[in-house]
Amino acid sequence: MSKYPVSPFAPESFPDMPPVPGFDMATAEAGVRYQGRTDLCVLRGQPGTEIAGVFTRNKCPGAPVDWSREALARSSDAARLIVVNSGNANVFTGQAGRNAVMETALGASDIFGGPPEAVFLCSTGVIGEAMDASKITAQFPDMAARMTPGGWGQAAKAIMTTDTYPKGFTITAMIDETPVTINGIAKGSGMIAPDMATMLAFIATDAKLSQSVLQALLSDYVDDSFNAVTVDSDTSTSDTVLLAASGSADHAPVTEVNDPRLMLFKTALHALMKDLALQIVKDGEGISKFITVHVSGAVNDMSAKRIGQSIANSPLVKTAIAGEDANWGRIVMAVGKAGEPADRDKLSISMGPHLLAQSGLPAAGYQDAEGAAYMKSPEITIKVDLGLGDGKATIYSCDLTHGYIDINADYRS
Amino acid sequence: MSKYPVSPFAPESFPDMPPVPGFDMATAEAGVRYQGRTDLCVLRGQPGTEIAGVFTRNKCPGAPVDWSREALARSSDAARLIVVNSGNANVFTGQAGRNAVMETALGASDIFGGPPEAVFLCSTGVIGEAMDASKITAQFPDMAARMTPGGWGQAAKAIMTTDTYPKGFTITAMIDETPVTINGIAKGSGMIAPDMATMLAFIATDAKLSQSVLQALLSDYVDDSFNAVTVDSDTSTSDTVLLAASGSADHAPVTEVNDPRLMLFKTALHALMKDLALQIVKDGEGISKFITVHVSGAVNDMSAKRIGQSIANSPLVKTAIAGEDANWGRIVMAVGKAGEPADRDKLSISMGPHLLAQSGLPAAGYQDAEGAAYMKSPEITIKVDLGLGDGKATIYSCDLTHGYIDINADYRS
Numbered sequence: 136m137s138k139y140p141v142s143p144f145a146p147e148s149f150p151d152m153p154p155v156p157g158f159d160m161a162t163a164e165a166g167v168r169y170q171g172r173t174d175l176c177v178l179r180g181q182p183g184t185e186i187a188g189v190f191t192r193n194k195c196p197g198a199p200v201d202w203s204r205e206a207l208a209r210s211s212d213a214a215r216l217i218v219v220n221s222g223n224a225n226v227f228t229g230q231a232g233r234n235a236v237m238e239t240a241l242g243a244s245d246i247f248g249g250p251p252e253a254v255f256l257c258s259t260g261v262i263g264e265a266m267d268a269s270k271i272t273a274q275f276p277d278m279a280a281r282m283t284p285g286g287w288g289q290a291a292k293a294i295m296t297t298d299t300y301p302k303g304f305t306i307t308a309m310i311d312e313t314p315v316t317i318n319g320i321a322k323g324s325g326m327i328a329p330d331m332a333t334m335l336a337f338i339a340t341d342a343k344l345s346q347s348v349l350q351a352l353l354s355d356y357v358d359d360s361f362n363a364v365t366v367d368s369d370t371s372t373s374d375t376v377l378l379a380a381s382g383s384a385d386h387a388p389v390t391e392v393n394d395p396r397l398m399l400f401k402t403a404l405h406a407l408m409k410d411l412a413l414q415i416v417k418d419g420e421g422i423s424k425f426i427t428v429h430v431s432g433a434v435n436d437m438s439a440k441r442i443g444q445s446i447a448n449s450p451l452v453k454t455a456i457a458g459e460d461a462n463w464g465r466i467v468m469a470v471g472k473a474g475e476p477a478d479r480d481k482l483s484i485s486m487g488p489h490l491l492a493q494s495g496l497p498a499a500g501y502q503d504a505e506g507a508a509y510m511k512s513p514e515i516t517i518k519v520d521l522g523l524g525d526g527k528a529t530i531y532s533c534d535l536t537h538g539y540i541d542i543n544a545d546y547r548s
Numbered sequence: 549m550s551k552y553p554v555s556p557f558a559p560e561s562f563p564d565m566p567p568v569p570g571f572d573m574a575t576a577e578a579g580v581r582y583q584g585r586t587d588l589c590v591l592r593g594q595p596g597t598e599i600a601g602v603f604t605r606n607k608c609p610g611a612p613v614d615w616s617r618e619a620l621a622r623s624s625d626a627a628r629l630i631v632v633n634s635g636n637a638n639v640f641t642g643q644a645g646r647n648a649v650m651e652t653a654l655g656a657s658d659i660f661g662g663p664p665e666a667v668f669l670c671s672t673g674v675i676g677e678a679m680d681a682s683k684i685t686a687q688f689p690d691m692a693a694r695m696t697p698g699g700w701g702q703a704a705k706a707i708m709t710t711d712t713y714p715k716g717f718t719i720t721a722m723i724d725e726t727p728v729t730i731n732g733i734a735k736g737s738g739m740i741a742p743d744m745a746t747m748l749a750f751i752a753t754d755a756k757l758s759q760s761v762l763q764a765l766l767s768d769y770v771d772d773s774f775n776a777v778t779v780d781s782d783t784s785t786s787d788t789v790l791l792a793a794s795g796s797a798d799h800a801p802v803t804e805v806n807d808p809r810l811m812l813f814k815t816a817l818h819a820l821m822k823d824l825a826l827q828i829v830k831d832g833e834g835i836s837k838f839i840t841v842h843v844s845g846a847v848n849d850m851s852a853k854r855i856g857q858s859i860a861n862s863p864l865v866k867t868a869i870a871g872e873d874a875n876w877g878r879i880v881m882a883v884g885k886a887g888e889p890a891d892r893d894k895l896s897i898s899m900g901p902h903l904l905a906q907s908g909l910p911a912a913g914y915q916d917a918e919g920a921a922y923m924k925s926p927e928i929t930i931k932v933d934l935g936l937g938d939g940k941a942t943i944y945s946c947d948l949t950h951g952y953i954d955i956n957a958d959y960r961s
Contacts, residue, residue: 195884195892227880227892229909262877263910450863450948451956458957464675467640468785471608479608479640496642497676535863536957540950543864544871 139542143513144417144425145300149291152305154284155316156341157181157381161278161286162293165270168222168260173293175271177278178337179247180215184381186255187349189357191374197226199256200373202236206255210346214249217337217377218256218271219294221322224373225258225266235268242272246279257335257375259296259322291320294335297542298322302414308342308403310396313386315342317400319407323415336361336376336411341383342400344390351392352404353378360408361415363440365447365532378404416531421538424456426531429518433526438475443530445473446517453535456515461506463491470519481522486515552955556926557830557838558713562704565718567697568729569754570594570794574691574699575706578683581635581673586706588684590691591750592660593628597794599668600762602770604787610639612669613786615649619668623759627662630750630790631669631684632707634735638671638679639785648681655685659692670748670788672709672735704733707748710955711735715827721755721816723809726799728755730813732820736828749774749789749824754796755813757803764805765817766791773821774828776853778860778945791817829944834951837869839944840929846939851888856943858886859930866948869928874919876904883932894935899928 158180165175180186188207190200218239225232236256244251258266291301302321307314321336338353353376361376382388389397417425428446433439446452449469455462463484470477480495487509490498509515571593578588593599601620603613631652638645649669657664671679704714715734720727734749751766766789774789795801802810830838841859846852859865862882868875876897883890893908900922903911922928 192887193881193884194886194888194890195880195895224877227877227895227905227908227910229893229907231909262880263905265910450952454953454956457953460957464637464640467608467675468606471606471785473607474605475607477607480642482608482640492640492676494642495640496644497640497678535953537950537953539863540867540870540948540953543867544873544949 139297139299139538141299142418142422144422149288149301150303150305152287152303152318153316155318155339155381157184157383158339158379159282159284160290161281161283162289163274163278165220165274167220167270173289174221175274176219176290176293177243177247177275178217178290178339179282180339180379180381181383182213184215184379185344185346185349186215187346187353187378188255189353189376193374195227197224197258197373198228198232198236199225199258200375202240203255203257203375206253209253211250211253213253214247215379216243216247216249216254217379218243218254219335219337220258220271221294221296222260223258223264223266224260224262226262226373228263228265231265235266238268239271242268242275246275255377257373259294259335259373287318287320294320294322296322297420298418300418302411302418304407304410306403306407308400310342310384310389310400311386313384315340315384315400317403317407319411321411321415323418335373338376338378338407340380342380343382343384343386343388344380345388348389348392349378349380352401356405356408359529360405360412363412363530365444365530413531416533419533420542421536421540422533423536423538424534425514426456426533427514427516428530428532429516429527430521431518431527432521432523434476434524435526436528437526439526439528440530441475442470442473442477442519442521443528445469446519447530447532450535453532456510457534457536459507459510461486461491461503461510466517466519467492476523477521478523483520483522485518486510487512552710552712552951554712555831555835557835562701562714563716563718565700565716565731566729568731568752568794570597570796571752571792572695572697573703574694574696575702576687576691578633578687580633580683586702587634588687589632589703589706590656590660590688591630591703591752592695593752593792593794594796595626597628597792598757598759598762599628600759600766600791601668602766602789604785606785606787608640608785610637610671610786611641611645611649612638612671613788615653616668616670616788619666622666624663624666626666627660628792629656629660629662629667630792631656631667632748632750633671633684634707634709635673636671636677636679637673637675637786639675641676641678644678648679651681652684655681655688659688668790670786672707672748672786675785700731700733707733707735709735710833711831713831715824715831717820717823717827719816719820721813723755723797723802723813724799726797728753728797728813730816730820732824734824734828736831748786751789751791751820753793755793756795756797756799756801757793758801761802761805762791762793765814769818769821772942773818773825776825776941776943778857778943826944829946832946833955834949834953835946836949836951837947838927839869839946840927841943841945842929842931842940843934844940845934845936847889847937848939849941850939852939852941853943854888855883855886855890855932855934856941858882859932860943860945863948866945869923870947870949872920872923874899874904874916874923879930879932880905889936890934891936896933896935898931899923900925
């Protein structure tokens with residue numbers, strides 16, 4: 136959908152995503168901002184569907200985020216709806232924005248069922264432009280006639296903004312003897328930063344799980360998936376991840392997150408969330424290199440995460456990697472500026488298989504030519520050991536290229 | 549000196565800087581890294597010179613920073629030396645780096661006088677490469693024969709790395725009835741971030757001030773000068789600002805920072821520090837726009853500063869300005885991600901004379917065309933009012949352009 140070059144990490148094709156029993160969906164061209172493409176998606180869970188959510192920690196969230204946070208607090212035995220549009224984020228739009236949210240929820244409730252106050256709303260796109268809800272609600276009757284369980288690929292496309300490919304993942308797990316499906320879709324690809332409940336992602340399963348189980352799993356796994364990626368350190372005002380369970384599957388309900396019957400489901404959900412999060416990074420604006428930063432030996436895990444973020448967000452580290460320069464001096468700088476405990480003389484730094492620096496000086500025998508050869512790889516792994524404790528973390532990121540400037544210097548024009 | 553285009557904010561010429569009584573200096577081509585240009589500078593203060601300093605808060609400082617921090621703790625009645633080289637930062641170089649520092653200080657002491665442990669050393673350039681001190685000390689005898697009070701312009705050139713113009717400022721003040729001179733030089737221009745004692749800057753005066761007065765003034769004024777600028781959010785491992793007073797001037801000594809006789813001197817020093825700090829930003833790597841961010845109405849000044857930094861360091865804000873897009877939505881995002889108290893519905897945002905957003909929605913009557921016209925200006929002023937309290941701060945920065953990527957993707961190659 137983007138006019139910019141497709142990410143070199145784009146998959147060859149979108150995965151073949153089966154229906155998830157208990158869910159159906161439709162997309163439409165509402166013309167919110169884009170022309171000639173879909174920009175609206177309605178996902179519906181059958182009555183009894185439970186939904187968990189995590190939202191941006193940005194202090195200036197959009198009206199849809201405020202609304203969905205409240206929806207999360209309400210349970211409903213009726214159908215549950217998730218309405219998503221791209222093109223306009225409905226952020227910083229005042230009372231008119233709040234009215235648009237309410238109008239959309241009412242319209243969706245009318246046409247697709249369920250109480251309006253329990254509708255989840257997600258918007259992504261430009262900030263600060265008035266949202267014309269009538270463009271969205273006008274599509275609902277036609278969409279209602281086209282609701283299908285098999286529209287995951289279309290849904291993934293409808294929520295894209297500057298993404299260069301749609302992002303989806305499907306996996307099955309067993310609860311008791313019953314197979315359950317988990318589907319997820321997500322979108323990026325700028326204003327992506329860790330330490331928050333990141334961009335838009337929607338995950339659905341037919342498993343029969345209580346809301347408390349869903350919320351516990353989502354909150355737990357978001358830490359090393361969506362909250363472990365960063366494109367540009369900029370935390371969006373609209374980030375939302377929703378996890379919905381229709382309960383269609385034929386197993387006895389699970390109401391405790393520590394229930395041993397969840398073992399395979401947990402593994403599958405966790406894998407799905409990590410995959411979607413990495414798909415977002417791999418479509419980071421202007422990406423030419425995918426970067427994994429492993430930090431170990433920090434005083435604790437939080438400290439390790441902050442150091443990893445400092446490295447992954449450093450413009451100088453990101454541009455060096457774009458330039459295929461194994462410039463580990465900039466990694467030293469980024470470790471030191473993080474404000475976390477660090478001892479220069481205990482620090483070691485590797486890139487891929489090469490130990491570059493150790494104990495406060497360049498590693499014996501390291502040749503710049505080895506590093507230079509490694510830096511040609513499309514996927515770069517940086518390992519930093521602080522030598523202080525057991526704290527560790529992994530952060531996923533991308534480089535900073537001319538493509539990022541191209542995309543963001545003329546996004547609105 | 550840079551192979552990249554000269555900053556559009558470069559002054560037409562270097563200021564005509566008079567000698568500062570009590571100081572002399574020389575530069576040389578030591579060939580540390582660069583060829584065909586000076587890369588070494590020795591500044592000498594006469595016996596009795598007092599020196600104050602502030603240093604990087606990066607946790608992985610270079611060996612010269614460690615050394616100079618200790619030198620600051622030592623007073624000496626003999627000549628005081630500041631030895632500066634560009635091309636190699638002598639950071640992350642282990643025991644060999646510490647040896648190089650000692651060898652340089654000993655060599656300087658031998659040739660220029662003063663105790664070696666009281667020599668200040670500053671290095672800027674590549675991180676993690678062994679420093680050959682003999683290249684530096686070999687120049688000292690010849691430099692000693694060329695020491696001159698009038699070499700400020702040459703000194704400013706010798707300390708440059710990716711700077712596109714030398715940075716200097718001179719001002720006079722009165723203490724009692726005695727005129728005193730203050731000269732300063734500085735260098736940038738990447739790895740520049742606030743909240744630290746920033747890049748290399750050297751300030752000299754002939755005023756007769758105690759070390760405690762000098763240190764108090766420097767520490768006070770660094771906050772809204774060097775610590776209020778950011779190019780790329782990356783805090784260097786070598787940042788050092790030194791303020792030296794020879795005491796040559798013919799006034800009674802000043803030993804209390806609140807002495808009313810310092811009034812004009814304070815104003816002059818403060819102006820000099822702000823000017824040098826702004827010169828660093830105005831030569832920020834790849835700069836096309838100079839950005840001033842005024843934050844008011846925050847809960848306190850520190851909160852205002854953090855919000856200002858969040859705006860000034862946001863890649864999305866910086867690229868929007870590079871693209872001449874009055875994209876205030878990204879400013880909302882940057883306010884919200886700062887982690888400081890903020891209320892979307894009390895926030896107002898202006899760019900130059902235009903009020904863009906107010907009370908949680910776009911300002912009535914604002915036309916995108918007005919903002920677009922203003923964004924053509926080379927100097928952009930952003931005003932953000934939080935509407936919460938009396939906290940305020942100003943941050944100076946530059947945009948993020950293709951030039952920054954060009955410079956930093958191939959800095960070492």
